[in-house]
Amino acid sequence: MAPKSSVSTISSRVVPFWRDVRVIRILSQVAFAILVAAVAGLLYSNMKRGLETRGLSGGFDFLRLEAGFQIGEGIAYDPSDSYARAFLVGIVNTLRVTIVGIILATILGVVMGVARLSTNWLVNKIAAVYVELIRNTPLLVQLFVWYFAIILKLPRVKESIVLPGSIFISNRGMALPWPVPTASFRPWSYWLAAAAAVAVGLGIVCARGERRRGRPPFSRLWIGAAFVILPFLGWFLTPGGSPLLLNKPALQGWNYQGGLTLTPEFTALLLGLVVYTGAFIAEVVRAGIQAVPRGQIEAARAMGLTEGQTLRLVIFPQALRVIIPPLTSQYLNLAKNSSLAIAIGFPDLFNVAGTIFNQTGQAVQVIALIMASYLSMSLFTSLLMNLYNRRIQLVER
Amino acid sequence: MKHSYYTFVGLMVLIVLLAACAPAAPQVVEKQVEVTRIVEKEVPVEVTRVVEVAAPPAAAKLETVKKRGYLICGCNNALPGFGYLEPDGSYSGFDVEFCRAIAAAIFNDPTKVEFRPLTAKERFTALQTGEVDVLIRNTTWTLSRDTSVGLDFAPTTFYDGQGIMVRKADNITSLEDLRGGTICVTAGTTTEMNLADQMRKRGIEYNHVVFETYDEVVAAYEDERCDAMTMDRSGLASRRTTLAKPEDHVILPEVLSKEPLGPATMHGDNQWNDVVSWVVYGMINAEEFGITSANVDDFLGSEDPEIRRLLGDEGDLGVGLGLDNRFVYYVIKHVGNYGEVYDRNLGPGTVFNLDRGLNALWTKGGLLYAIPFR
Numbered sequence: 001m002a003p004k005s006s007v008s009t010i011s012s013r014v015v016p017f018w019r020d021v022r023v024i025r026i027l028s029q030v031a032f033a034i035l036v037a038a039v040a041g042l043l044y045s046n047m048k049r050g051l052e053t054r055g056l057s058g059g060f061d062f063l064r065l066e067a068g069f070q071i072g073e074g075i076a077y078d079p080s081d082s083y084a085r086a087f088l089v090g091i092v093n094t095l096r097v098t099i100v101g102i103i104l105a106t107i108l109g110v111v112m113g114v115a116r117l118s119t120n121w122l123v124n125k126i127a128a129v130y131v132e133l134i135r136n137t138p139l140l141v142q143l144f145v146w147y148f149a150i151i152l153k154l155p156r157v158k159e160s161i162v163l164p165g166s167i168f169i170s171n172r173g174m175a176l177p178w179p180v181p182t183a184s185f186r187p188w189s190y191w192l193a194a195a196a197a198v199a200v201g202l203g204i205v206c207a208r209g210e211r212r213r214g215r216p217p218f219s220r221l222w223i224g225a226a227f228v229i230l231p232f233l234g235w236f237l238t239p240g241g242s243p244l245l246l247n248k249p250a251l252q253g254w255n256y257q258g259g260l261t262l263t264p265e266f267t268a269l270l271l272g273l274v275v276y277t278g279a280f281i282a283e284v285v286r287a288g289i290q291a292v293p294r295g296q297i298e299a300a301r302a303m304g305l306t307e308g309q310t311l312r313l314v315i316f317p318q319a320l321r322v323i324i325p326p327l328t329s330q331y332l333n334l335a336k337n338s339s340l341a342i343a344i345g346f347p348d349l350f351n352v353a354g355t356i357f358n359q360t361g362q363a364v365q366v367i368a369l370i371m372a373s374y375l376s377m378s379l380f381t382s383l384l385m386n387l388y389n390r391r392i393q394l395v396e397r
Numbered sequence: 398m399k400h401s402y403y404t405f406v407g408l409m410v411l412i413v414l415l416a417a418c419a420p421a422a423p424q425v426v427e428k429q430v431e432v433t434r435i436v437e438k439e440v441p442v443e444v445t446r447v448v449e450v451a452a453p454p455a456a457a458k459l460e461t462v463k464k465r466g467y468l469i470c471g472c473n474n475a476l477p478g479f480g481y482l483e484p485d486g487s488y489s490g491f492d493v494e495f496c497r498a499i500a501a502a503i504f505n506d507p508t509k510v511e512f513r514p515l516t517a518k519e520r521f522t523a524l525q526t527g528e529v530d531v532l533i534r535n536t537t538w539t540l541s542r543d544t545s546v547g548l549d550f551a552p553t554t555f556y557d558g559q560g561i562m563v564r565k566a567d568n569i570t571s572l573e574d575l576r577g578g579t580i581c582v583t584a585g586t587t588t589e590m591n592l593a594d595q596m597r598k599r600g601i602e603y604n605h606v607v608f609e610t611y612d613e614v615v616a617a618y619e620d621e622r623c624d625a626m627t628m629d630r631s632g633l634a635s636r637r638t639t640l641a642k643p644e645d646h647v648i649l650p651e652v653l654s655k656e657p658l659g660p661a662t663m664h665g666d667n668q669w670n671d672v673v674s675w676v677v678y679g680m681i682n683a684e685e686f687g688i689t690s691a692n693v694d695d696f697l698g699s700e701d702p703e704i705r706r707l708l709g710d711e712g713d714l715g716v717g718l719g720l721d722n723r724f725v726y727y728v729i730k731h732v733g734n735y736g737e738v739y740d741r742n743l744g745p746g747t748v749f750n751l752d753r754g755l756n757a758l759w760t761k762g763g764l765l766y767a768i769p770f771r
Contacts, residue, residue: 070593079593152620254578345606361546
């Protein structure tokens with residue numbers, strides 16, 4: 001198949017450009033880029049034509065229309081608000097469960113990861129059973145168990161479990177007392193801001209002193225004290241009575257009114273995500289700790305550090321470098337897994353968006369919005385974690 | 398080296414073809430022919446493929462279905478009486494029988510249908526993308542679904558309304574009694590919006606929980622997560638039979654909305670929509686004439702010109718639809734008329750025992766009025 005003549009006529013010195021390795025490399029990459037663009041273009045035009053033949057208009061104008069459906073929980077919203085507002089409610093609900101979930105899952109994961117390495121037989125085995133059981137069953141099944149088998153089987157509202165401090169637990173959720181801001185909250189918030197500023201200032205002074213003299217100029221407890229004492233003083237000095245009032249829940253009609261109610265859907269989703277992701281984080285933490293050379297621990301013991309000090313000062317700083325990258329992907333998983341909320345009726349982004357696309361029929365646009373939302377959430381998380389990762393990386397000399 | 402070079406040139410040509418699309422392609426090809434022969438051979442194939450991709454998809458669903466040899470029908474699998482997956486793997490229900498009727502009209506065989514169970518949320522996308530040929534899944538006909546969602550509806554097969562089911566022990570008699578209560582709903586239904594509308598109209602504050610499927614709604618209601626659940630009244634009647642103690646629950650007399658349920662096809666294929674529509678009209682007409690699956694053979698060769706046209710003894714009404722002239726005969730013979738289908742699935746002999754109500758023939762005070770076969 002190959003033409004023979006072209007090979008023989010070429011001089012051995014001058015390599016024609018199409019035989020030049022460097023050119024071929026560049027050209028083949030350009031070619032590949034064009035191929036990808038062409039395929040993407042083809043898919044896009046196909047989609048567009050498909051939408052046109054079905055009479056589905058493009059564009060995002062529908063977001064301004066009245067949503068007309070109710071959303072179970074979240075920031076202020078009324079069925080007469082727009083689809084865009086409804087979508088925002090979904091996003092905030094997703095963020096709420098994701099952020100709280102990440103914090104709790106990290107705590108649970110670190111505790112369980114350390115426990116798995118414990119020399120105490122019972123602690124060690126409990127952690128092992130937890131990790132193996134949770135890690136090896138599907139999250140959706142776990143969510144159903146949490147929601148339908150555990151939370152909905154709690155007593156009914158009228159037979160709520162009453163805990164000291166006006167906490168009521170029933171299958172309608174957990175009602176807790178919750179502070180409600182009063183008219184004097186605004187002046188008091190300046191005290192809070194001042195306290196935060198003082199605490200930050202003290203922190204900087206403290207860190208600078210430590211860098212210079214190797215020892216903080218005053219105990220770090222002062223920073224915490226400043227943050228507590230100032231608002232405390234402000235509480236009494238602000239005119240117009242106490243800035244926050246504790247609102248206690250009380251049974252009125254069908255449900256508890258007042259205070260803060262954690263809905264069963266939110267609680268089940270949060271528990272499901274925390275327990276599930278915690279198991280993975282536990283393994284990440286265990287691997288990170290085990291990656292610290294044995295000699296480091298022995299050296300720490302030889303220097304007379306206590307167990308706690310060894311963990312805090314020697315093991316963790318080194319383990320973190322191994323832990324952070326896989327931990328980041330666990331955080332991302334948690335955020336994305338929160339879309340399973342629809343199975344247990346929590347109005348997260350995916351759930352609300354599902355209703356929107358069903359009412360408007362604008363599936364492509366809504367799905368694009370869903371993807372863009374999760375993507376920006378994930379990229380932002382990645383960015384933060386990568387910044388943190390860079391800070392704690394070993395500085396090589 | 399040489400090998401990769403030719404692959405590279407081949408690839409380039411392919412890319413240029415794809416990127417430039419059909420019209421520009423031949424010129425580019427000619428230039429490349431000087432370089433190598435391999436390309437020359439590849440070209441015709443590639444060009445035709447590009448053209449094929451560019452052509453608009455054929456809209457004739459009826460031809461597609463005939464060629465495939467069976468109908469794909471989007472249905473419910475969790476609503477006893479309408480669309481339900483039986484323990485033995487077969488489907489049963491009122492909507493399901495209409496799927497069978499359409500298959501009978503096309504193939505003279507009611508078994509030539511594949512059922513695709515769909516959730517309320519999935520159903521429109523499944524129809525829009527052509528995954529199902531027809532959607533018969535207790536779907537309400539609304540203006541926005543007809544326009545922006547891109548559906549075309551066939552005549553209503555079941556006139557329904559949205560209802561609310563509550564526990565007897567709670568002594569609820571009207572919507573007002575549900576003030577501050579919690580109501581369970583399925584996602585992606587008109588139900589969700591009707592409820593919000595009604596409550597807004599009456600200024601009633603309420604909480605609600607939205608689930609993806611009926612099963613979850615019913616499970617949450619049974620566990621008393623909700624004080625009430627709402628769906629179409631026929632759906633409530635049907636789901637009540639699956640509750641642990643059906644007699645402990647009542648459906649409120651209030652009807653929240655009009656819910657005309659019927660088959661839907663994708664917008665823009667009139668022929669296919671006509672087929673589905675006239676199968677339904679045929680079944681209603683047959684009931685008017687008293688033609689049933691048992692006596693349909695006696696009506697063949699009847700003197701009545703209307704019946705002759707309906708059963709295909711006279712005229713070419715079926716052929717005009719792209720079907721066999723005897724398509725109504727096949728439907729009645731294999732599946733039965735509207736009344737038979739209703740009684741078999743929802744009537745007095747069943748656990749649902751739903752009154753014909755609005756779904757009686759117009760001659761008997763209902764809304765069913767079939768367009769004449771002329």
